[in-house]
Amino acid sequence: MTKILVVEDEPDIFQAVQAILQRRNFEVVMAEDGPTALRLFYDIRPDLIILDLGLPVVDGWHVLSRIRDFANVPVIILTAAGRDEDKVRGLRSGADDYLTKPFSNSELVARVEALLRRAGDPHWTQPEFGDGQLVISPGRRTVTVDGLDVALTPLEFRLLSVLVRNAGQLLGVEQLLSLVWEDSSGIGAERVKYTILRLRRKLGWDDPSSSPIESVRGAGYRYKSVRSGS
Ligand code: CA
Numbered sequence: 206m207t208k209i210l211v212v213e214d215e216p217d218i219f220q221a222v223q224a225i226l227q228r229r230n231f232e233v234v235m236a237e238d239g240p241t242a243l244r245l246f247y248d249i250r251p252d253l254i255i256l257d258l259g260l261p262v263v264d265g266w267h268v269l270s271r272i273r274d275f276a277n278v279p280v281i282i283l284t285a286a287g288r289d290e291d292k293v294r295g296l297r298s299g300a301d302d303y304l305t306k307p308f309s310n311s312e313l314v315a316r317v318e319a320l321l322r323r324a325g326d327p328h329w330t331q332p333e334f335g336d337g338q339l340v341i342s343p344g345r346r347t348v349t350v351d352g353l354d355v356a357l358t359p360l361e362f363r364l365l366s367v368l369v370r371n372a373g374q375l376l377g378v379e380q381l382l383s384l385v386w387e388d389s390s391g392i393g394a395e396r397v398k399y400t401i402l403r404l405r406r407k408l409g410w411d412d413p414s415s416s417p418i419e420s421v422r423g424a425g426y427r428y429k430s431v432r433s434g435s
Pocket residue numbers: 213214215257258259260
């Protein structure tokens with residue numbers, strides 16, 4: 206069954222789109238905001254995405270650029286009437302087509318079906334790491350959390366990479382010192398602890414009870430992937 210991810214924060218519009226597409230036997234999955242859209246995008250790997258540009262938290266432009274980092278899945282953007290500049294910008298930013306609100310049922314179906322016919326099998330680039338919440342982009346050393354860019358120092362970046370490469374495994378302080386610090390002489394557990402705290406703060410994961418970077422007293426640190434649910 207062809208899966209369509211609809212990213213739309215207005216329930217009325219979403220429900221209308223869902224009803225039309227389901228009648229055509231498409232499976233429809235909804236996201237109300239950018240972070241949810243990106244998480245679902247990695248999880249369900251949709252065949253097509255309908256993306257509203259005006260979204261809370263992270264706007265549609267940002268979602269579009271994150272999608273294009275990883276896949277050539279067809280994307281139809283929804284633009285508001287009178288915003289013609291969005292159409293041009295959207296097509297330049299990698300959208301395949303656009304629909305101006307309000308649109309008719311037949312227009313929506315025609316665009317979706319035409320785009321699916323044109324699209325081959327979508328090609329996915331494997332991120333260095335990506336679990337929907339945290340994405341480390343290939344080669345570019347960029348890190349995003351829920352679609353938002355996070356600037357890390359080289360040391361923080363190495364620490365995060367080591368933790369996610371060993372997701373689910375407890376890494377001791379000595380292990381982290383040897384894997385992350387170029388010269389770990391004279392550096393102790395306190396330095397590791399503060400670097401972890403700084404990394405968590407930058408990623409927005411301050412709260413120890415919900416942070417994907419878990420600290421185990423006296424033992425070390427562990428990255429818990431959101432996708433694995435571990
Ligand atoms: Ca909207």
